Amino acid sequence: MTTAPLADRAWTPREITADEAGGRGLADHLGDLGADGLTELLTEHKALVFRGFGVTPESVEPVLDRLLPNRLPYVHGNSPRTRVKGNLYTSTEYPQRFTISMHNELNYARRWPARLAFYCETAAESGGATPVVDGALWLASLDAEVREAFAGGIRYVQNLHDGYGLGKSWQDTFETDDRAEVERFLAESEAEWEWGPDGIRVSQLRQAVTTHPVTGAEVWFNQADQWHPAGLGDETAKELYDILPPEEFPQYVTFADGTPIPDAYVTQIRDRGLELAVDVDWRVGDVLLIDNVLTAHGRRPFEGSRRILVAMSD
Template sequence: MTINDYWETRNAPYQREMQVVEGSGQPTIQFPVVIAPKKQTDKQTVLEEISRLAAQEKSNEPSFIRKLLDANGGAINFKGLPLKSVEDFSDFLSALAGKGKQAWVPHVHVGMEVLRRPLAKNVMTTNEGPPSHFIGWHNEYAVSPVHPGYLVLYCQVPPGAGGETNIVSSLALYDRLKKTVPEFVDKCGKKGLVYQIPHTSAQVGGIVGGNGLYKENAFGPLNGDISKMTDADKRRGVESRIIDLAKRGGWSPEAAKNESLPDWQRRGFDWSWAENGDLEVVHRVPGVRLHPTLKIGSIFNAMSTRYTNAKVNNTWEPPFKFKTGTEEEGIAVPPHFAGVEKDEVIPKEWLEEMDKYQHALGSDVTWEVGDVLVIDNFAVQHARWAWEGDRKIRASFWDEPGIIGEPLTSAA
C-alpha cells in the first residue's frame, strides 16, 4: 500500500511474515508494518504529515491509518520519529486522532484496577508491575465490556536489555484455533470467560494493580468526591457501578432468565468485600468478537498470565492454592469458562494450544527513543517481557465512533 512521498516502509528483524488467515490466495504480510520518514525530519513536519493520514474533517471515508491497520494485521510501528518527551508524544496523538466523524476520542476507563499515572494530555504510564514480571498476551482490558478500540505505545526511554513488547494477531489466533481446537473457540463465545479482578481500597503504587477502588476510572463516584460519604454509601455506589458495567456487557435480570443467551450474558458479574475494604469483582464476558471492519472472528481475552501462573504452580484443581518459596500460601486461579450455575476450568490442553500459537505468531517489537506502536485492540494482543535497566514506555487509549467488536456467540 503506497502511503505518500514523506513516509516509507522499512524492514525490521522482529517482523514476522505471516498470513492472517491461512489459505491459498490469502495475502502474506510483514507484521507489524514498519513506517518511518524517508529522511531526517522535525517534530512539526511529523505532526503535519501524520495528520494527513488521520481522519479528515469533511470525509466520510475511513482514515488512511484505519486502512493501513486493516491491510497489515492491525499494528503500525513508527520509527525514526523526533519525539523526545511525553509532551511531544501528546502532540503526536492529537494529530493522529484526526478530525471529523471518524476522529478518535480519548477512551474513558471504567472498573480499572491497573494504576496508570497521568503524564501529559492523553498520556499515561504503562503497567507498573516489577521488571521481572511477565505480562502475558492480552487485548487491552478484555476482562471488561468497556475497553479501548486503540492502544498507542511510545518509547521515552528504551530498556537496557529485554523489555520487548510482543504482539500477536488475534485474528490469526482465531483462524488457527478454530481449526485445531474448535470447541475451545466455540465455548469462548457460547459460555464466555471469567476473570477475578482485585481492587485495593486505596491506591497502592509499585504493584500490578493498586489503582484504588474509589477512583472515577475504577468504581468510585463520577465526581471523585467521597469525603462526605459513609462507608455504606460508598459501597452502595461501587456496587451500583458494577451492576451498570455488567449491563453494558448485556446482562440484565431479564437476560438471566433467557436460556437462549450465552452463559456470560445470563450470569453477569459477582463481587465480594474483604474485611480490610478491598474488593474482588468477578467479570463474565465473551472471549471472541467480530472485528468491526474486517468482519472476521477475533480471539479477545486476557488469559495468558492466568494460564502461566496456573501452569507454573500446578493449580488446575480447586482450591487453586500453592506454597511459595517462603512456604506462604498463594493462590493462582486458572482460566475458567462462565457457567450459569457454576463456572468451569478450561482444559489446560486447550490453553496450551493457544499459548503455542501466541509464541509461534508473536513479533518481539524492540524499542528506541521516539518509537510509536499503534495497535488495533480488536485485531492484536500484546505482552511484555521482563527487562533490565530503565524502561519508560508510555501508553494512550482511544476509541473511534462505530469501531466496536461485537461478541461472537459461535465460531463462524
C-alpha cells in the same frame, strides 16, 4: 522488528519512517493522512510503527491528539501503572524479569478501547520489546478442542481489596473512592458485584472471541491465560494456591458455567500467542499504534531502564 521463528507467519506491522513521510514531523504527517486515511491504514495493517520522526516527550502530545482524538482513562484496568498526564499512562509496571503474555487491553470489560498508542521515551538496555500478534492467527493456531471448550464464553472474577491486600484496590481499579460511582459503572458493564468487609467481589460473563466491526475478522479476544494461575508459571501459581483458594484470588477465570479451565488449555493459549508474536524492538522516539481488536500485545523481559507510555481511545 524481529519475529519468532514460525514458518507460516503471514502478518507483520506496517513500518512508516520519516524518510517515507518526506522528512515531515509525525504530527504533520498524520495531519496529511487525515483521520479517515489513518483509520483505513490501521484497519488494513492492524498495527503501525512510526520510526525516525524524533518524537520527544515535549512533542508527543500533538502526535497523540492525531492518533487518539478521544483519550480514555484506564478505569477498571487490572495492571499496575502510573498516570503521567491527563489520560496518558506508563505501560504496565510489572517486574521487568517477567514476560507479559499477549492480550487485548480491557477486553474483559463491557467496553474496551478501539486503539492503543505506545511511545518510547526510554528504550531498555536489552530486551523490552512489545510483541504484537494478529488475533485471527492466534485463534486459528489453537487446537479445535480448546476453541470448542471456550465457545460458551468465560467468567472473570475479581476480588478487589479496600486498600490492604494482594493486587489492586477497588479505589485504584475504578479511579474513585465513591462506591455509588463504582456500582453505576458495574451496572452499565452488566457485571455482578458484592461488597464485603474488606472490598468488593466482581463477576463478569464475557465471550472468548469477537469480530471486528469493520473487517468482520473473528479474533481470539479474552484474557483467560492472564487471569488463570497456570498462565503465571508454576512457581507463582503454587504460591497463590498455598495462600488462598482460587475463588479468593485477586483475579480468577472459569468457563461461563463456573467449571475450571484446564491448565493445559491456558498454557497452550499463552504459548501460541507468544510464538506467533512479532516483536517491536523499541528505539527512542518510536510510536506504535494498534487496533485493539485485531491485534493483541504483550511485553518481553528487559534489563536496565525502560519507559514506554501508553494512551487509548474509543
